Amino acid sequence: MDIKFSDRANGLKASAIRELLKLTEMPEVISFAGGLPAPELFPVEKVKEIFSEVMEKEGTSALQYGPTEGYRPLREIVAKQRMSTAQMDLTADDILITTGSQQGLEFSAKLFLNKGDVVICESPSYLGAINAFAAYEPKFIEVEMDDEGIIISELEKALKENPNAKMIYTIPDFQNPTGKTMPDDRRKRIAELAAEYKIPVIEDNPYGELIFEGTVHPAIKSYDKEGWVVFLGTFSKIFAPGMRLGWVCASPKILDKYIIIKQGADLQSSSLDQRIAAAFMQKYDLNDHILKIREVYGKRRNLMLECMDKYFPAEVKHTNPYGGLFAWVELRDDLDAAKIMEECIKENVAYVPGEPFFPTSGRKNFFRVNYSCMPDDKIIEGVKRIGKVLNKYYEK
């Protein structure tokens, strides 16, 4: 049976993360590989109670088709409650509800990329975005980061050298996979460069509100005067990922296109889930819930960094994220984190090897660890086990 797939489909590979997650699902494995929120923090009882109220008041509408743009009260809540924390003053009309922010990533590629067009992204960048974009057969240009995220002079250089660049993709806050965060002046500069080079910026911001120290940074989009920046948000990390609710915030001319793409993609996101989320946030202050998440993740981050300092060889470097879910570990240049992972699996511990986060350079001596969904004793034991494996490679 010789099936002719499209060229793009022939190039598609299963995401290394999701395949890995399958391997690490055995209960005996301590897995730092996933990116799951801590389930014990989900507001299960409140959602249960809200659901009864939703079904009581508007049960048939919650089970019926609704508008492609999304349930209007939820769009209003996103505009007024969530986007305001990132310093933006918006209305429901600026928001399209998506099936998670992953859908916003896929739509962005569909909207902006012809085959062979250039996407400029951080080096490394989010694997799920790289995979979603890859289906549209672009060329990736990686831009180097320092401790404060993408290096602006390197970004400018990439823009000059690639006049066919069609999209800048960036995660300014607690970046996946590095955990790095841009200071405000870089955000402002990126918005200026977008206007200068007339290139859309996809600002992917799933973690911005999960800041452990200080207040939420203004979004790149908050500096965007002409409308070149598309902001992708999500309730997955601040409420519940299982409901698959994210959003796109963009200027009208761009948002209209996203809406048409949404029509073709799945007509609309779940009426039921949208109503539950909206009713929840009308009744409760999500900020209180986010404060709880920050506190728990902040403690776990502290513990994980302490343990890495204690149990990893002194030469191993790691980032020091002050928010989000991930830290990024750098091994000696000659080491391959994927190979070392095989030994870790034998010790019943897992991380994500860094190579697939580099779309072109494929650097091998990095890995990503997640600290959001693991109790303290497992963080300690898991890091110990990785340390034991790493120490073999660093012995003199």
Next chain:
Amino acid sequence: MDIKFSDRANGLKASAIRELLKLTEMPEVISFAGGLPAPELFPVEKVKEIFSEVMEKEGTSALQYGPTEGYRPLREIVAKQRMSTAQMDLTADDILITTGSQQGLEFSAKLFLNKGDVVICESPSYLGAINAFAAYEPKFIEVEMDDEGIIISELEKALKENPNAKMIYTIPDFQNPTGKTMPDDRRKRIAELAAEYKIPVIEDNPYGELIFEGTVHPAIKSYDKEGWVVFLGTFSKIFAPGMRLGWVCASPKILDKYIIIKQGADLQSSSLDQRIAAAFMQKYDLNDHILKIREVYGKRRNLMLECMDKYFPAEVKHTNPYGGLFAWVELRDDLDAAKIMEECIKENVAYVPGEPFFPTSGRKNFFRVNYSCMPDDKIIEGVKRIGKVLNKYYEK
């Protein structure tokens, strides 16, 4: 601001149906334009009760990320309960849960179509599929139908004349927009032709179980020995569209690709909605619910056809669907249903003009009416009003 969209995005248009639906949302308009299920039949109370049980038993999992393929118990239910009515004996492994069957359509184009490839479809065909496919810039070849659906000799001719055809798209049961249904021998023949010409068939089947007379037809896929047929199903018309749950059923090599596309598109469909649907169907027999829908829609179909016979000019033809949600009306060759619609809107009644259902031939003298979501008095009054407008065009 000169934004460079992708070529495909430049060609995207808003769906005529959804734009129309907006116009017809005023409560004074009797709209036969939509394709909404009857909301009064939604099992609101049962869903409410089921939800409490789901949250009680597995609240955190219902709010957490889950597998891309879908929630396994729901995949099992689809295989065992739903696919069996269409004469197939399958397992959970043959099923991918999608965000409505619209997502299955979009994925199919992404999987099989390069720019310029040929899609063979019925003339007319489902607008939402045409729009989803169009984003991948194919060429459409329309194949004529008679009262029993696609004409097999015409399909063979199209296959012979288009060696670069990459996909046959068909809705065998109560087709959208015509309401026509294929007899079993045509289904068998299409499965044979797929193998002979080595071309995938996308069998879109949202309405097959809503049959008013006789039993559900075997799917084209039930005759598929080599695995060329992809079956798209949905809970939208037999349970609740607001939950956005559909499925793809395909042979392993093809289904694997759909799963990878799903990863990039939205990671997974709602964990919550999947669990509610599964728990509902574990506790209740969905067939009982479907029997109720059949009865109500069957009566409304009878009334609508009777009224059209009574109030429309004698020369106006319509199809006689024995299931599904739609009938199709043919006007005199020289008439334009879109222009006549403008007069209908003034009379506060609406249908969908047929032109956008013909991707290339754009025939103007047809329209689609929906009979599923309207009480009897509105069906009578609405058809009367359309009849009043039409009569002006048929007066001697």
